[in-house]
Amino acid sequence: MSDPHRTEEPDAEPGGQRHLIKRRGLLAGTLAVTGAAALPGTPAYAAEVTLSADGVTLIGQTDGTLSIRDRDGIDRIEITHFLFDDQVLGEHRTYGGTPVLVTLTGGQQAIQLDYLMDSSSGSVTVRGIFTVELRKAHLRWEVRGSNSLKPSSFKVGRTVLSGTEAFEPLVKWNRDSGGGIPFETNDGVIYTETYPDYRAFFRLAASAPADTDTTWLSAPGTTQPDGSAVTEFDVVLGLMQPHSAGVVATGTTLGVDVWTDQPFNLWKTAGQTMTLHAQVVNGSTTSKFVTVTWSAWDYDGVPVTETRTATIAARTVWNGDYQLTAPKQGIFFTEVAATTAGATAFARTNLSVLPSFTYQDTEPMFGLANYPWLLKPTKQAVKDLLLLLGMRWIRIAHYALGTIPAAPGIPPNELDALGIKHNVQRGGVPIGGTTAAKEKWAGDVVSLSMAGGAQYYEAGNELNDPLAPVQNAAAYVNDGLIPLRGAMQSAGATFKVMNAATAGLDYVWLEQLEAAGGWDRIDVLAYHPGRAYFTADYAPPASTWPDSSLYWNFLGSLQEARNLMSRYGGNKELWLTEVYAQTRPNTLWTDTYRHAAENVLLQLALAKAYGVDGLTWYTLNDSTIHHPQEANPTDREYHFGLLNRDLSAKPSMLAFATIVRALDRATWDRELTFSDPEVKGLLFNSPSGRLAILWTRKDGYLLNQDGTPGDTYFAMPDPWVDDWPTKTTAVLAATGATVRELDCIGQEVVRTVAGGKVTVTLDGAPRIFYGLTDTVDQTATFS
Secondary structure, three states: OOOOOOEEOOOOOOOOOOOOOOOOOOOOOOOOOOOOOOOOOOOOOOOOEEEEEOOEEEEEOOOOOEEEEOOOOOEEEEEEEEEEEEOOOEEEEOOOEEEEEEEOOOOOEEEEEEEOOOHHHOOOEEEEEEEEEOOEEEEEEEEEOOOOEOHHHOEEEEEEOOOEEEEEEEEEEEOOOOOOOOEEEEEEEEEEEEOOOOEEEEEEOOOOHHHOOOOEEEOOOEEOOOOOEEEEEEEEEOOOOHHHHHHHHHOOOEEEEEEOOOHHHEEOOOOOEEEEEEEEEEOOOOOEEEEEEEEEEEOOOOEEEEEEEEEEOOOOEEEEEEEEEOOOOEEEEEEEEEEEOOEEEEEEEEEEEOOOOOOOOOOOOEEEOOOOOOOOOOHHHHHHHHHHHOOOEEOOOOOOEOOEOOOOOOOHHHHHHHOOEEOEEEOOOOOOOOHHHHHHHHHHHHHHHHHHOOOEEEEOEOOOOOOOOOOOHHHHHHHHHHHHHHHHHHHOOOOEEEOOEEEOOOHHHHHHHHHOOOHHHOOEEEEEOOOOOEOOOOOOOHHHOOOOHHHOOOHHHHHHHHHHHHHHOOOOEEEEEEEOOOOOOOEOOOOOHHHHHHHHHHHHHHHHHOOOOEEEEOEEEOOEOOEOOOOOOOOHHHOOEEEOOOOOEOHHHHHHHHHHHHHOOOEEEEEEEOOOOOEEEEEEEEOOEEEEEEEEOOOOOEOOOOOOOOOOEOOOOOOOOOOOOOOEEEEEEEOOOEEEEEOOOOOEEEEEOEOOEEEEEEOOOOEEEEOEOOOHHHHOEEO
């Protein structure tokens, strides 16, 4: 445990010493931008201008450079130029300027820098206004003289002296006044400059990291009422977490950050000490007495809590560590909350335990749909996680080909080295295109698939309009599948072909595909079994799907897929290439975090029972490839992962691993039929013996039943809360002295058998049992 009263200066390394090496760095080389013309004449430079506050000093140099020094006089950053973009004039950068010390309205002093421009920049002027206060600097640029500016493309030239840079979004945790689980929202972005002995931070409201390089920092501006544009951001100096620097930058009273030293906050061995680090920052300009409360709950809701107090000086941080002991397998939900007079802040994360496992199935069926595009914390850590979870397929992996870029994530040769099989999914089917366009498209995807060693090619993605009477299936066959097969024959390609996976099991689109001759041109029926707020085993008849949310169901779609495959013949494979359990917070349509784990287990088990050949989980982590690790509580696309936005495990991740391990080398036996029709079960043969999965539907198939009809808001319970109200006592026939029971995240309980019977409790959450008889459904009793 850490000292409960330990507070730290943000620029003092805990337990170490600073290297007080003063240095100045000069920008070397030439910066080239489009639109450059004759350079301005050499100005008559004034003397350097200096502006200081506790912890930070700005030096306006005679060549127009702004240097940023720490409290020990060490230069950390140089602001060298400003670049603006204009729809008419194009891109232009500044070429120096003269710094002067001015007094702003309100009495604050500032360094003002009127930049020099080249002759082709028209009448555009750029002025910098730079201020300092306790431990931070505020940098502002005003751009005037054009009504065609493009503020979103503004950039700032900067040199980081002897440091490395990393980008990340900033978020804050919120509680909804209507109740429910806490959730994250975006709170700007930050670039962290890390030195051997120090840190500096650029905190911006927004930035495009793809437009940032070692010279230019993407710093979008905003258009002002008078037509000018302003870019501004804060620079914070000190040894602290990026989140804490963001709090200092915005002047928020309190902030909390939590993290561990483990990739994915994941441990593998029972008995290990699981350490959670917490940092509380006082972002205000006065000292605060703060109460810090740490809480942790296991999956069964058993709590641990501890309260500490500390006096935190203005714009400094307090650090504390908290320990838990790793179980054999499981998860802890943690929260650290800080409170002072008139302000509170908190942060959450999950700590999990998943032991190693040797997968031995020679025909694996489970994998990942969206390539693992976020290779954090490292590519190797992501590889290790895929193997730990039993993900043996990647839906999209290919090399670059001509103008087609390589798929993000792990390239085919590295997947091969891991023993992970891979496919290609690529759209762009030229429906209605010319013969030449069709031939080029087909040739490209065949070459792309063959070059990477893909075993399957999925020809497009969700081209259907669910259950619409008139669809594009016939055109898809003529303009896509027929040219594709021709190109494959010419190239000698042997990979298998999947149809463009449909959104939901769209039997109308598939009927039209078959009528147009498409069924004979695919090897695999592929679709995406989207699911509304129903349990995974809900199977409404297909006749009830039109014009209804009932279309979005899991088991019913599997049954209808099998009906279609039996009707059309051809011995096709069945793949579910996007499967998910969405966890968008406090929304009626989605799963709670706990229900998601239950449905992960059931979806994979039902897929195995119905002979699915391949199932790829939609995405590994929350957020999207275009907005990595950003938060958006209102967009469902940000909430499909097995990992949270911060890359800690959801219960869903443990459920995925639990069922994949249970089904490793298992074979389907039969559905269990009990005397009580509301008790459900699946029976498999496995290397560990008979494997039964049991649950009940006494509380129905509709989730979130406490929600208000017609209101999309639903106050979700915390994930450690068991919200199945009806419990059923079951007496089951067993084969030995004990029965092993696993809940959906793999926590194991060994039950004692008496007189050949074992007594267990069942509810809507599926549980795995080893040691029951083959005919357990024929003799079971319930109460």
